[in-house]
Amino acid sequence: MMVQSKAARLRRAIIAWVTVALFVFPLYYWITVAFKNGRDIFNQPPKVFNFSPTVANFQEVFGVSFGLPRNEVLAGGGDFFMAPHLWSSVVIAVFSTILAVAIATLASYALSRIYFRGRHHFVNWVLSTRMMPPVAIAIPMFFIYKDLSLLDTYLGMILIHALMNLPLAVLMLKSFFDDIPTEIDESALIDGASRWKIFRRIIFPMAKGGVAATAVLCFVFSWTEFLFALTLTQTSLKTVPVVSSTFVTSVGTAWGNMAALGTAAMVPAFIFILLVQKQLVRGLTLGSLKQ
Template sequence: MTQTSSPAGAATPVYRRRNNGIFHYVVLIVLSLICLAPIWIMISTSFKPDVAVQSSTPMWFFFVPTLDNYVNIFGRGNFDRYLGNSLIIALSSTLLTLLAGGLCAYALARAQFRGRSFLANGTLLIRMVPPAVLAIPVFAIVTGFAIDADFVVLILLYTALNLPFAIWLLFGFYQQIPVELEEAAIVDGASPLQVFFQVLMPLMKSGYAVAAIFTFRIAWNEFILALLLTGRQSRTLPVATSTFITDTGVEWGRIMAMGTLIAIPPLLFTFFAARQIIAGMTAGAVKG
């Protein structure tokens, strides 16, 4: 019986693929550590006493943790009010953005006219205007008309800022839904509102989840407009965090504690909607 031997170099590609796989994992681990390092610094600093925070020698891991920073935040008695303000403004602007953006995106997806895709994609250009550019004009308008409704102004502003992205994103999703589904529902006696809310909306869960995450995150974290347009009683959490920067110094421990608390709601929102977000990212490409 004769045996055939494989060439000596045949095993080289196997080792090369294995080495490439190890290299890719090492790169991913290093990049993950770089991305997680600021989060760790923020969380660890929030549990450090003032002595450890102000120490000239960095204490990354070895320090005695304390809850003094969180006790100081909750002890001031205004955290609940600031949290409620942020939730009201962020959730209200998110709901308005999804409602108006969904209707606009549906109209663009179903209307037939020249330049429809260009118009849908062009709305995204408006979103590229940074809020800092709008801060002074908006402040001049609000003060000129003596508008006192801080919540209403911020909700409408955040809705206007997030609408272009929501329209652009949802436009791609509506294009992927066959028109025949709507026609079949109309033949069965459904009204236009029933077609939109009972037929289309269940199919758009992924798109609306992605739009809601981005809209909520922007409204929740926005600082410049909220700083200019809110008063002492209507501050949001990011604006309240800036109060720890005083004439006597910067209270880094309190600021990091506030940052940790501010980061929790968007993280929870993203975690529970992770499946819808992944489906939305893979299915929401805009067609020409």
């Protein structure tokens, strides 16, 4: 039996490592492309490990020398200078996430705790807005933004991304609040606490994990959103997904520069997830043990 148990553990370990490798290898290969020169990128067979790393792609994308000699092209940022666009994506994703989560937290608590006529239909309406394809409102939103002078502005992009993430945030947070027993609210109400005091001092601290999990998803969706960023921005303000398409030129695709930008674009998302890692794990497991 011990031999069979060890064999079973070994099989599970092999399956687990193979599964991890299948998911990690494409990411690893993409990152290595960012550190390859043009010859190594297109080498056949592909050079997975044995290549000479270079930071030239990052130099051209971000216009920094990393302590190495810097020519006039790099000093001007090169043809693919993307540092301002990366900063724009960070600003839009962070503030749209804060706005969406702040509104959704209050709305979802109200939907979870306050009973009113038509509450069920209101929840279904919120869900239906998430089902609507963004392309259906892209053109109308363009003309609305044009009349309001919101095209190519941070405020406009923050509002549209918050609006895009709001239905998902409300539905997710409502499920987290539903998992918190209503007896807690009732006991606090008997003791004379107001709804706002109950929410601020009792319920919200208990739902921090759910708020963190919702914030991560809102941030990722805003960070990777393409359609609204393409239609509602024109020249000065563009996000990373939009400017990534400019790497495909008439003479070919700048794979090294594109990989450098993609690798750098992963960093803010990873940092944000690490900052809320503890709350994220708690939020994703909240209610999993509820009978």
